[in-house]
Amino acid sequence: MDLGFCNVILVKEENTRFRGWLVRRLCCFLWSLEQRIPPCQDPLQKIMESTGVQSLLSGRAPGGAGEGQPPALLKEEVRRILGHIQAPPRPFLLRLFSWVLLRFLNCLFLNVQLHKGQMKMVHKAAEAGLPLVLLSTHKSLLDGILLPFVLLSQGLGVLRVVWDTHACTPALRALLRSLGGLFLPTEANLFLDSPEEVFARGVVRAAVEQLLLSGQPLLIFLEEAPGAPGPRLSALGQAWLGLVVQAVQAGIVPDVTLVPVAIAYDLVPDAPYDMHQASVPMGLWTGALAVLRRLCSGWGCSHKACVRVQLAQPFSLQEYTTNARSCWGDRQTLEHLLQPVILGHCAIVPDTEKEQEWTPVTRLLLALGEEDQLLVRRLSRHILNASVASSAVMSTAIMATLLLTKHRKGVALSQLLGDFSWLTEEMLLRGFDVGFSGQLRSLVQHTLSLLRAHVVLLRVHQGDLLVVPRPGRGLVHLAHLSAELLPIFLSEAVGACAVRGLLAGRVPPEGPWELHGVELLSQRELYHQVLLLLHLLPRDLLLLQPCQSSYCYCQEVLDRLIQCGLLVAEETPGSRPACDTGRQRLSAKLLWKLSGDFSDSDSDDFEEAQGRCFRLGEQSRCPDFFIFLCRLLRPLLKAFAQAAAFLRWGRLPDTESGYVEQLLGFLQTSAQEEGLFEYADPNLALSAVWTFRDLGVLQQTPSPAGPQLTLSPAFASQDSQHKLEQFIRQFVCS
DSSP: OTTSEEETTOOOGGGSSOOSHHHHHHHHHHHHHTOOOOOOOOTHHHHHTSHHHHHHHHTOSTTSGGGOOOHHHHHHHHHHHHHHHOOOOOHHHHHHHHHHHHHHHHHHEEEEEEEHHHHHHHHHHHTTTSOEEEEEOOOOTTHHHHHHHHHHHTTOOOOEEEOOGGGBOHHHHHHHHHTTEEOOOTTSOSSOOOHHHHHHHHHHHHHHHHHHHHTOOEEEEOBOOTTOSSOSBOHHHHHHHHHHHHHHHTTSSSOOEEEEEEEEESSOOOOSSOTTTOSSOBOHHHHHHHHHHHHHHHTTOSOOEEEEEEEOOOEEHHHHHHHHGGGOOOEEEHHHHHHHHHTTSOOOOOOOEEEOOOSOOOHHHHTSOHHHHHHHHHHHHHHHHHHHHHOOBOHHHHHHHHHHHTOTTOEEHHHHHHHHHHHHHHHHHTTOOBSOOSOHHHHHHHHHHHTTTTEEEEEOGGGOEEEEEOSTHHHHHHHHHHGGGHHHHHHHHHHHHHHHHHHHTTSOTTSOHHHHHTSOEEHHHHHHHHHHHHHHSOHHHHOOOTTOOHHHHHHHHHHHHHHTTSEEEEOOTTSOOTTOOOOOOOOSSOSOOOTTOOSGGGGGGGTGGGGOEEEEOOSTTHHHHHHHHHHHSHHHHHHHHHHHHHTTTOOOSBOHHHHHHHHHHHHHHHHHHHTOGGGOOHHHHHHHHHHHHHHTSEEEEOOTTSOEEEEOGGGOSHHHHHHHHHHHHTTOOO
């Protein structure tokens, strides 16, 4: 509370206008009655009068009345489609649902934290009179209910939330629409182009334009549903963001204020079932039973999880559009960037942006021009990067990372306390927030109680505890939690794996740290290795800012390694000392650049840096920290290396889903043999197959049964497959 945080679900007598013993017992109900819900009229008439709908009715737009359909019938069709998209929020239902949800959240969580300063910042942005569009990460099925409740309780009004039509039954969709939900009608198929789909998408576009004109805040999830196999960025989220961009480009609204949002859980509430493998969408009864089961399991439990909601700095869509178009450069496919280097045909890695789009392009996005489509994709990555950077790290993620990377065979509680404190300080030094406070021992004990299903606690002599991760599914769950720390140390992890690749051919990996420290590493070699790894890693993992060139990222990686002491500059004979501040002769080349210049001219100093050399740091903490960083990327790189080895045994041709199943079975078998269960993950298997497809290892060929994956001629020989495997394994820490 002293730092400006508030617990949204803590409602007392002071939060109402009334006082007394009865108020103390009914404060939650009275609080829900006092929530300010702005009046919202039915926008049907305004949407019917909008230019887009009128064009559809008159036949001037594709999919309109040009085929002789009666206008009255078309108007009725528009009304029906609008009924599937949205409904006027019902204040009584919203208040009742807020009261029920408040009681449920108090049973489920210890607190839901929100910073008052961040909320004040969003209120100030809303006072400018521009529509608010909040774009959030997606960690749980509960996000779409929790975030609107939090923002409604803080006076932001009724939040319009975009939901996936196929994830809910008609009854649940009707309830969520009454609470402010938005759905694409079933006719507005994202990937088909019949006249019915075109007509429905035109109505959706008009509804979004009217929503922005009315000033109601809109919430879009940029990530796919949690646990869903596939790309990280949501095709549905990009489609709705494209509609917002299109409304601004068409001048329907002058501008839009975009607010990145992040939500973090100690433990993500379990879904009622594996919704991604079930063929039946979630319904009212399924959700109600899940709530009851959760309440029963948490009844009387003294250790509850915490939630943190983070709101990042709002920014203008128009301002971003103007600045983003000025820093677009050339793009090349992964096949052109890496395949010649892997096969030994070329030794130079182009400093060019990688073209890699795994999120399918929807028909709603194709309605935009080619430049605007690229703008939406870059904007979604930019906002997701901002959301992830502002997200708080919870204590369970720190604990899972320590158990996976440093203490797989077990650790005493006394030592775990010191490591927990060390890792927390490292994150705070890098400018990231944590979602916890309190005394260290109590905090660690609380965290272990939350992870009790995935760790074993053994009491040893002298009253200490031994903490051991459970093998199998326990390690897989800990790996999912530890992934939350990867964005914090990603630059250092990439640099450490690049250094590992440089030393792999010179020094035995099992050799002592002092033997590794003797080797000189030139800056040219480091840049080369970082670029190789940068191109290999998926863009969904890196989430690089669109305006950041590869050269700038290499320099950032090198700076981070120097700052944390893993690399130390080595003065070579004949070179200017690093500490030399003497005057240098000015040449025609200016020593400064314009603040907005993100072009490839940043690499002008590359030649000057070729002579610089580095050694590994000699501090006592360096070996452990180096291994810690390398192990953060080990699950992904290990899955890629195993996928390269599997090319010899995989049965091709096969469909993409069939080959992913083959690879996943191979990863699970290998994980059982090696005891490294964290890389036997369906998402990692799918990422490996997609990366190999982009790399030109696998290629798609048409067939009567659908597209089939086959082995490309360039990697048909065992020699080329061995080169691919060795190329990836050089970055893997054993």
